[in-house]
Amino acid sequence: MAQYRSLILGCGPRARAHAEVYAEIESMELVAACDLDEERLQAFTAEHGIEAGFTDYETALAEVRPDVVHVVTQPGNRVWEAECAAGAGVQATILEKPIAILPSEIAELERIRDESGMKIIVNCQRRYFPQWRDGHIRRAMDEIGEVYLVRASTKGNLMSMGPHTMDLLLLLMDDVEPQAVWAMAWGVDETGYKAYHRAPEHTFAEYWFPGGVRALFDCDVDALGTPEEESFWMHLHFDILGREGRIYVTQNGGWWYQAQGMAEPVHGESSWTNQQREGQRDFTRAVAEWLDGGDPHLNRFETARATFNALIGALQSVYEGRRVPLPPSFTDDQWRELYQRLSDSNAG
Numbered sequence: 542m543a544q545y546r547s548l549i550l551g552c553g554p555r556a557r558a559h560a561e562v563y564a565e566i567e568s569m570e571l572v573a574a575c576d577l578d579e580e581r582l583q584a585f586t587a588e589h590g591i592e593a594g595f596t597d598y599e600t601a602l603a604e605v606r607p608d609v610v611h612v613v614t615q616p617g618n619r620v621w622e623a624e625c626a627a628g629a630g631v632q633a634t635i636l637e638k639p640i641a642i643l644p645s646e647i648a649e650l651e652r653i654r655d656e657s658g659m660k661i662i663v664n665c666q667r668r669y670f671p672q673w674r675d676g677h678i679r680r681a682m683d684e685i686g687e688v689y690l691v692r693a694s695t696k697g698n699l700m701s702m703g704p705h706t707m708d709l710l711l712l713l714m715d716d717v718e719p720q721a722v723w724a725m726a727w728g729v730d731e732t733g734y735k736a737y738h739r740a741p742e743h744t745f746a747e748y749w750f751p752g753g754v755r756a757l758f759d760c761d762v763d764a765l766g767t768p769e770e771e772s773f774w775m776h777l778h779f780d781i782l783g784r785e786g787r788i789y790v791t792q793n794g795g796w797w798y799q800a801q802g803m804a805e806p807v808h809g810e811s812s813w814t815n816q817q818r819e820g821q822r823d824f825t826r827a828v829a830e831w832l833d834g835g836d837p838h839l840n841r842f843e844t845a846r847a848t849f850n851a852l853i854g855a856l857q858s859v860y861e862g863r864r865v866p867l868p869p870s871f872t873d874d875q876w877r878e879l880y881q882r883l884s885d886s887n888a889g
């Protein structure tokens with residue numbers, strides 16, 4: 542029997558990526574799934590050969606007593622979902638991004654983690670793709686002279702693609718958090734998945750990092766993104782400018798860098814198509830390794846909190862109409878007031 546027994550909550554399209562890597566992880570077994578939608582649940586358990594299916598999360602936790610829970614629902618209930626898991630003695634909960642929507646939720650999750658000892662990990666799995674995990678891009682930064690500017694760009698909003706983009710930006714910055722942000726935003730779109738990933742439809746932010754590095758952060762359906770890329774979430778782009786060279790990173794079209802004196806750029810792999818499955822596998826396996834006393838997970842609560850704080854800080858800046866220091870002090874009431882203002886700006 543595998544050492545860690547897992548339950549997946551939510552059997553939508555994203556849950557498939559979580560389930561399909563289990564066959565390659567010896568120490569973990571996916572023993573149960575849960576979805577409110579019975580048809581989805583049945584199709585999912587049949588497809589992945591999962592023995593137990595439930596339509597009620599608390600019943601699933603009580604009957605299965607899993608070691609690990611994957612929360613693959615739309616965001617909005619992460620606190621309740623984590624609280625139930627902690628109450629059932631779960632050792633590690635993997636939350637799909639975004640970790641939270643409202644500022645207060647991050648404090649609640651931290652409280653749950655501290656009181657229960659349950660590990661919380663957020664599914665920004667790209668940290669486990671080789672060019673990021675093994676530091677290839679980060680090492681190239683050491684070859685292009687002093688880095689002074691990063692352009693980070695995606696066409697998803699602040700809560701859909703924003704978490705992935707900020708997570709990797711912070712990784713590039715050695716997980717040092719920004720000190721200040723100035724941002725502008727307008728409009729909301731509440732159709733489809735955006736009804737849950739509640740954030741401005743258009744956000745542009747400038748971040749100040751220690752040492753003087755600036756980041757231009759574009760999370761906007763109209764963002765420049767990666768030229769010629771198509772679906773909104775395939776845009777996850779970085780231009781890194783150093784005083785003696787530059788780095789160009791796309792999500793699915795490779796990455797390269799060139800420094801002064803190099804006759805040709807050096808190219809590396811960056812391919813969602815080729816890397817997403819192994820990346821998700823290594824991400825999930827690293828949860829078991831951490832539970833076994835191995836290295837802390839790269840996407841542990843602290844890194845997700847830093848990402849969330851940077852994103853929510855941009856909203857605070859929009860709310861106040863000025864550059865604000867970080868970490869943010871934004872409240873849920875201010876968030877609601879801003880969201881109303883942004884909704885009103887749709888008409889403009």
Ligand SMILES: NC(=O)c1ccc[n+]([C@@H]2O[C@H](COP(=O)([O-])OP(=O)(O)OC[C@H]3O[C@@H](n4cnc5c(N)ncnc54)[C@H](O)[C@@H]3O)[C@@H](O)[C@H]2O)c1
Pocket residue numbers: 550551552553554555556575576577578581596597598613614615616637638639664665666701
């Ligand atoms: N990490 C990535 O690369 C990546 C990619 C795509 C989506 N996502 C994230 O994954 C999450 C899920 O996305 P999706 O497209 O699969 O969503 P979805 O809405 O299609 O599926 C979510 C499922 O959860 C179920 N659900 C919700 N609350 C429940 C409850 N209390 N009990 C039982 N079932 C419940 C719903 O019935 C639904 O079937 C989102 O947060 C999204 O941002 C991450």
